[in-house]
Amino acid sequence: MKDPTTYFPGEAAIGASESQSSGLRASRRAFIKGIIASGAVAASSGYFLAGCAPGKGPAAGAVERLISLNINGKTRRVDVLPNETLAMTLRNKLGLTGTKLACDRGECGACTVVIDGVTHYSCSMLTHTVGSRSVRTIEGLEGPDGELHPIQQAFIDELGPQCGFCTPGQIMSTVALLESNPHPTREEARRALSGNLCRCGAYDHYLNSVMRAAEVS
Numbered sequence: 274m275k276d277p278t279t280y281f282p283g284e285a286a287i288g289a290s291e292s293q294s295s296g297l298r299a300s301r302r303a304f305i306k307g308i309i310a311s312g313a314v315a316a317s318s319g320y321f322l323a324g325c326a327p328g329k330g331p332a333a334g335a336v337e338r339l340i341s342l343n344i345n346g347k348t349r350r351v352d353v354l355p356n357e358t359l360a361m362t363l364r365n366k367l368g369l370t371g372t373k374l375a376c377d378r379g380e381c382g383a384c385t386v387v388i389d390g391v392t393h394y395s396c397s398m399l400t401h402t403v404g405s406r407s408v409r410t411i412e413g414l415e416g417p418d419g420e421l422h423p424i425q426q427a428f429i430d431e432l433g434p435q436c437g438f439c440t441p442g443q444i445m446s447t448v449a450l451l452e453s454n455p456h457p458t459r460e461e462a463r464r465a466l467s468g469n470l471c472r473c474g475a476y477d478h479y480l481n482s483v484m485r486a487a488e489v490s
């Protein structure tokens with residue numbers, strides 16, 4: 274049986290030869306690397322506008338207030354509305370689009386960030402309630418010279434993502450897990466990532482990524 278981590282049915286479907294297949298694997302790896310490094314997946318216009326849809330905008334008469342947030346170790350001053358979620362602030366006001374917004378109702382985990390060491394769904398938290406707590410997003414993982422965090426590298430090495438949309442959330446949950454439990458069992462890792470859904474069903478690859486990250490961290 275073909276190794277599912279290296280064999281992709283699509284290669285056969287497009288009639289790729291052995292050498293072409295290895296090229297496809299390499300380009301897929303490069304593609305995943307791009308996703309994980311930037312945390313930026315192209316957004317459809319419908320997705321981008323979701324936060325501006327009727328019923329999601331500011332309440333009549335609502336005014337923005339200037340607050341300070343601690344994001345990835347830096348103080349960020351930003352005007353926020355009373356009903357503004359942390360996900361919207363991060364993405365639309367601070368340009369931190371690595372935090373994804375999918376269900377926008379606390380069900381999928383795409384928007385996961387780490388606040389004071391604990392994972393939170395940023396779509397389900399009002400920004401003004403964050404206070405002085407330390408917020409970490411996928412953008413905060415890179416090293417001083419832009420190098421990938423070992424967890425990001427492990428996700429690449431295990432070809433964890435498929436489309437990559439849920440990946441920043443999966444990685445942030447892994448960060449919180451490994452900081453509190455550096456050597457989890459596979460079952461503990463499964464439980465820690467159980468709040469992160471993946472429509473591509475890449476769960477086993479993600480678990481392999483977590484276990485590899487635990488080995489190298």
Ligand code: FES
Binds near residue numbers: 375380381383397
């Ligand atoms: S977008 Fe926040 S849980 Fe789905």
Ligand code: FES
Binds near residue numbers: 470471473474475
């Ligand atoms: S990799 Fe596509 S949703 Fe998880």
